[in-house]
Amino acid sequence: MIPGEVLKHLKRVGVRLTPQRQEILQVLWERAQAGGQPVNAEEVMKRVRKRYPAISLDTVYRTLATFTREGIVNELQFKDQSRRYELVIQGEHHHHLVCLGCGYVREIAYCPEDIIKRVRESYTDFKIEEHSFTIYGYCAECRED
Amino acid sequence: MIPGEVLKHLKRVGVRLTPQRQEILQVLWERAQAGGQPVNAEEVMKRVRKRYPAISLDTVYRTLATFTREGIVNELQFKDQSRRYELVIQGEHHHHLVCLGCGYVREIAYCPEDIIKRVRESYTDFKIEEHSFTIYGYCAECRED
């Protein structure tokens, strides 16, 4: 089930709850339940099409952008050039460990908050909005040595 | 002048020193001298063409990939979808503060080494190769409030 909170939030900020958006949310939710591997737009489209065959890729992109703007979704940009998305779980914050071989993503709970705080204090004219921290390497299956 | 060390390194690892590569290196070097704002491939091509009009974009991409592989260049991927590159200055390591308005990049010296260490220790089956840490926000000129 889609978290009721999210639906309430969308309603509150005046984002219409179309069936397409509900399906996309559903797909993201299922993904989060099934291990939290981030998805790209293409993948979201494929999954949504199983239940809603007419959805366009453009709608998926627009919706993901809207959800990102509303803080419901995180838009991730790794080195592999395609954006991936993950549902934001309430009050949770994490970073990623990405395998350069297979692309598998693991969450890491640590966050360099101390550095962000220091940067905020030393660059007072810069208004910090967000940050990304990603560690790349090779997982057990992909490493060669 | 291009750092002699880099040329030596390329020779040592068997990477041919073509005029195209020298020009690209020169451009990256000049960029580093002039404040260190990272460049994308298109920009590198434009600059190289001033002195070497025939160079192709493909060559620029290939060369930047080669340099990255050799550790001479850092390939950066910010949220704006285009890759940017910067010359690696010997023994120096830094991260970035990026303006979401104008794209201006500032270097930050702090690095979350402690976290990387901890991750290395707790995920022993994962072979860490690199990491990226970027703070996004708005610079003095672009912030609205």
Place this chain on the structure above:
DNA sequence: CAATGAAATAGGAATAATTCCTAATTAGGA
């Protein structure tokens, strides 16, 4: 519960960034 208007959608075209392909050229060791 029907009308209405702004918001959202489908579908395809357009754009942007990057990579691929191939014949021709060239660096640099022998």
Place this chain on the structure above:
DNA sequence: TCCTAATTAGGAATTATTCCTATTTCATTG
């Protein structure tokens, strides 16, 4: 100087994302 594997130019192809526009629809209001 010769030779060969590495590299290049140029354009085509691919991939990811955004734009465009006519049509549809949500959800508010009467």
